[in-house]
Each structure stands twice: as structure tokens, then as C-alpha cells.
Amino acid sequence: MEKLLQIENLNVSFNTYGGEVKAVRGVSFSVKKGEAVAIVGESGCGKSVTAKSIMKLLTAPPAEYKEGKILFHGQDLLPLPENEMKKIRGNKISMIFQDxxxxxxxxxxxxxxxxxxxxxxxxxxxxxxxxxxxxxxxxxxxxxxxxxxxxxxxxxxxxxxxxxxxxxxxxCDPELIIADEPTTALDVTIQAQVLTLMKKLQKETNTSIILITHDLGVVAEVCDKVIVMYAGEVVESGSVEEIFSNPTHPYTKGLMKSIPRLDMDRSSRLYSIVGSPPDLLDPPKGCSFYPRCEYAMKVCKDYHPELELVSGTQQSSCWLHHPMAQAAAAKVREDH
Structure with missing residues (x-):
């Protein structure tokens, strides 16, 4: 399938009284024609900022597109003037908002x-x-x-x-629909109806979808590919099957473990990731997840891991995938 949308090294900041908030840092991913892609992560991880950047809906200032490209059918949207973007918004790219x-x-x-x-x-x-x-x-x-x-x-x-x-x-029969947490404000029964409707319409129209959500159950129901974001970065990506059957980044593992399961012991407490996300006014030099990671090593604090292919289409940004970290990686697999 052809790539409908391609985001390359997107960096978006907000200039505030407190300083520069680096909300999106080096995000890259693509969406194929007819594909449903989920962007997941905690609140404040940069999901919605990334989505709104695609349609250039961020008010500048305070928002500033520092670096990168947003290619739609090979055309970079970031340099386009507002009158050209108006021809695209609602016509070729549409958005469904949360509320x-x-x-x-x-x-x-x-x-x-x-x-x-x-x-x-x-x-x-x-x-x-x-x-x-x-x-x-x-x-x-x-x-x-x-x-x-x-x-x-x-x-x-x-x-x-x-x-x-x-x-x-x-x-207007758009080629891409961006849905920013479209079911958050709805009760569970209505959520299911809306998701079924979106899935049905996508198949009928072959429209591509970017679904912004923190609900991994929604992802399993609707999407083909998953992008996991943390602290403004992509930390893991892959197909739904790859991410759900074999999450490789400690943050993704934490998200998976925090999902309630029908076979859980009712007396047991639901897992939660300890700590808080980093301050994006001053992002960490090394891995952003380092302070909260139970498998953290010294290298994680000082050096930033690159997003690397781990298997199939699955990519992960973690030092555990380095050959010299096999002992730590074995412990992670054992704990999973």
C-alpha cells in the first residue's frame, strides 16, 4: 500500500513564560492508504499535539514547528500558507474531536x-x-x-x-480522518457502537484513520498499527499483533499490565507505573523513561536510545535491545 502520510523528525515546542516546552521531539511514522493507526500514551505525552500539527491547528505563537516534515501525498504541509491549508482541512484531511x-x-x-x-x-x-x-x-x-x-x-x-x-x-470523502479520543466522553455501551461504526465506515470508504487514545482496548478493536508515545517521543511501534503479543519497551509493558483483565484475581491491585513523566521544559539527556523504569541501567541516564527494528515491523527505543544488555533483557522477558 502507498504511504498517504509520512511524518519525519517532527519537533514542536511551545514558548511559555517558564521557557520552551518541547512537546513533540523527533516523531517519525507513516500511515498507508486504508490503514488505521493508533497513537497511545499517557496524558501529556504529545499525542494530540502531533495530531493537530498534521492539520496545522496549533496557534503560533505560542506553538512553533521547530523541525521536520509532514508529507501528505509527498507534499510537505508545514510550509503551506493558511489559504492552502484551508483547502485541505475538512476536504482531504478531517478531524473528530474529543468532546x-x-x-x-x-x-x-x-x-x-x-x-x-x-x-x-x-x-x-x-x-x-x-x-x-x-x-x-x-x-x-x-x-x-x-x-x-x-x-x-x-x-x-x-x-x-x-x-x-x-x-x-x-x-467531503476525506482520505485521512484524525480521531482525537472520540469515545472518551461516552459511556461503555455507546463507545462500542461508535467504534463499530468507525470500523464499518473505514472498510466501506477505504479511508485512513489516525486514532488518538489512551484506551488500549479501543486500539485492539479498530487499528492495524500502534505508535506508543512517551514524553513527546515515539518509544515503540508495530502492528497490533506485535505490540499486544510481545511488547518490548518497559513503558509499553507497563501500559499493557495496567489493563484490567477478566481473569484477574479480584483481590489483587491493578498495576500502575510509578512516578511521573519528565518535565518537558528540561527533558532528560538520556532515556525519558529512565526515572520510572524498573530495568534502568546507567547508560539509560546518560545516553538516548535510538528507535531500532527488533522484529518484523516492530521498532523500540530501549537500551535493553543492545547486545551488551542481554542479561537485563532476559530478566524483562522473564517478568513479562
């Missing part, structure tokens, strides 16, 4: 919000766009679609508002 209530305009009818992109990008008349809007609402499973066009966001439930957001994202 639909704050993303939808509360003073505008759902129908008007649905047809905005169709009129702007596809140059449809209002009448034809409204017909298309009805089809979009039906497609995402909203009953009585025609009458619902006249309603306002507050007249919809949380799950229905998220379906409207998906309909808006699909309106």
Missing part, C-alpha cells in the same frame, strides 16, 4: 454545520448539500435524519453528537 459538545457550534443547526464543508469544498448548492446531509446522518445511524437537520446540538445525546461529528468528518 462534540464543545466542537459543534451550539447556536447553529446540525444541518447548517453538516453542509458547510460541502458548499465550501464541493461547491454544492444548499439544496443538494442538504440532501447529501440527510444521507450522511442515515449513514452514521441517526434515525429521522431529515427532521434532525433542523435540531441544535443540545437536542442530541452524547453518542448522537459524536455520530454527527463523524458525519461532518466524512462529508
Amino acid at each position: 462534540p459538545m464543545s466542537s459543534l457550534n451550539p447556536t447553529s443547526r446540525i444541518g447548517d454545520q453538516l453542509i458547510e464543508g460541502l458548499v465550501k469544498h464541493n461547491r454544492m448548492s444548499r439544496a443538494i448539500a442538504l440532501q447529501h446531509a440527510v444521507q450522511l446522518l442515515e449513514r452514521v445511524g441517526i434515525p429521522h435524519a431529515k427532521s434532525r437537520l433542523k435540531h441544535y446540538p443540545h437536542e442530541f445525546s452524547g453518542g448522537m453528537r459524536q455520530r454527527v461529528m463523524i458525519a461532518i468528518a466524512l462529508a
Whole structure:
């Protein structure tokens, strides 16, 4: 499959009164046509900043794209002026935000919000766009679609508002949809419905998806590939099968162990990773996960590990993969 999106060595900072916050540090990954890629990690690890950088939605200043490329069909988006980016946003690349209530305009009818992109990008008349809007609402499973066009966001439930957001994202048949924690604000039953819907629509349209989430259960349900981020960096990546069956980075292992399991002893405590992420005003010189890692070695504190291929398509940024660290690596495998 061809690479639809390729991010190369992306570095994004925020200039604050306290100094430069290095929010994204050397992130590189690619998304193929029709592929669903998850970006996972704790809050503050740089997931959403990376996603918003793709569409250049970060306000500059304080945001600053320090280095790197964001190639969409081989064209670097970072140097593009705002008028060119407006042709891409909502048309070729769409975004589904975390909270639909704050993303939808509360003073505008759902129908008007649905047809905005169709009129702007596809140059449809209002009448034809409204017909298309009805089809979009039906497609995402909203009953009585025609009458619902006249309603306002507050007249919809949380799950229905998220379906409207998906309909808006699909309106112009984009090649890439970025979903930033689209199920976080929903209860478990509605989450399952929205995920099933996204999976179904992706197969029907062959649209690529970048899913930003901290819920690894969601990843297993929807995605093909996983990018694990920590402290603004990619620490591990690979297929869903590779990451779930054989996580190799201690941070990824910690995330996996913190997932509740049906076969767990109810009396046992759920695993949690000790400590806190580093201060990105002054990132560590060596491995960012060093202070929290139970397998940390002296080299981890002083030298930064590179992202290296460990097996198949799986890459990991950890000194445990070095030939001289085989004894420590054996202990990790034993503990897993």
C-alpha cells in the first residue's frame, strides 16, 4: 500500500513564560492508504499535539514547528500558507474531536454545520448539500435524519453528537480522518457502537484513520498499527499483533499490565507505573523513561536510545535491545 502520510523528525515546542516546552521531539511514522493507526500514551505525552500539527491547528505563537516534515501525498504541509491549508482541512484531511459538545457550534443547526464543508469544498448548492446531509446522518445511524437537520446540538445525546461529528468528518470523502479520543466522553455501551461504526465506515470508504487514545482496548478493536508515545517521543511501534503479543519497551509493558483483565484475581491491585513523566521544559539527556523504569541501567541516564527494528515491523527505543544488555533483557522477558 502507498504511504498517504509520512511524518519525519517532527519537533514542536511551545514558548511559555517558564521557557520552551518541547512537546513533540523527533516523531517519525507513516500511515498507508486504508490503514488505521493508533497513537497511545499517557496524558501529556504529545499525542494530540502531533495530531493537530498534521492539520496545522496549533496557534503560533505560542506553538512553533521547530523541525521536520509532514508529507501528505509527498507534499510537505508545514510550509503551506493558511489559504492552502484551508483547502485541505475538512476536504482531504478531517478531524473528530474529543468532546462534540464543545466542537459543534451550539447556536447553529446540525444541518447548517453538516453542509458547510460541502458548499465550501464541493461547491454544492444548499439544496443538494442538504440532501447529501440527510444521507450522511442515515449513514452514521441517526434515525429521522431529515427532521434532525433542523435540531441544535443540545437536542442530541452524547453518542448522537459524536455520530454527527463523524458525519461532518466524512462529508467531503476525506482520505485521512484524525480521531482525537472520540469515545472518551461516552459511556461503555455507546463507545462500542461508535467504534463499530468507525470500523464499518473505514472498510466501506477505504479511508485512513489516525486514532488518538489512551484506551488500549479501543486500539485492539479498530487499528492495524500502534505508535506508543512517551514524553513527546515515539518509544515503540508495530502492528497490533506485535505490540499486544510481545511488547518490548518497559513503558509499553507497563501500559499493557495496567489493563484490567477478566481473569484477574479480584483481590489483587491493578498495576500502575510509578512516578511521573519528565518535565518537558528540561527533558532528560538520556532515556525519558529512565526515572520510572524498573530495568534502568546507567547508560539509560546518560545516553538516548535510538528507535531500532527488533522484529518484523516492530521498532523500540530501549537500551535493553543492545547486545551488551542481554542479561537485563532476559530478566524483562522473564517478568513479562
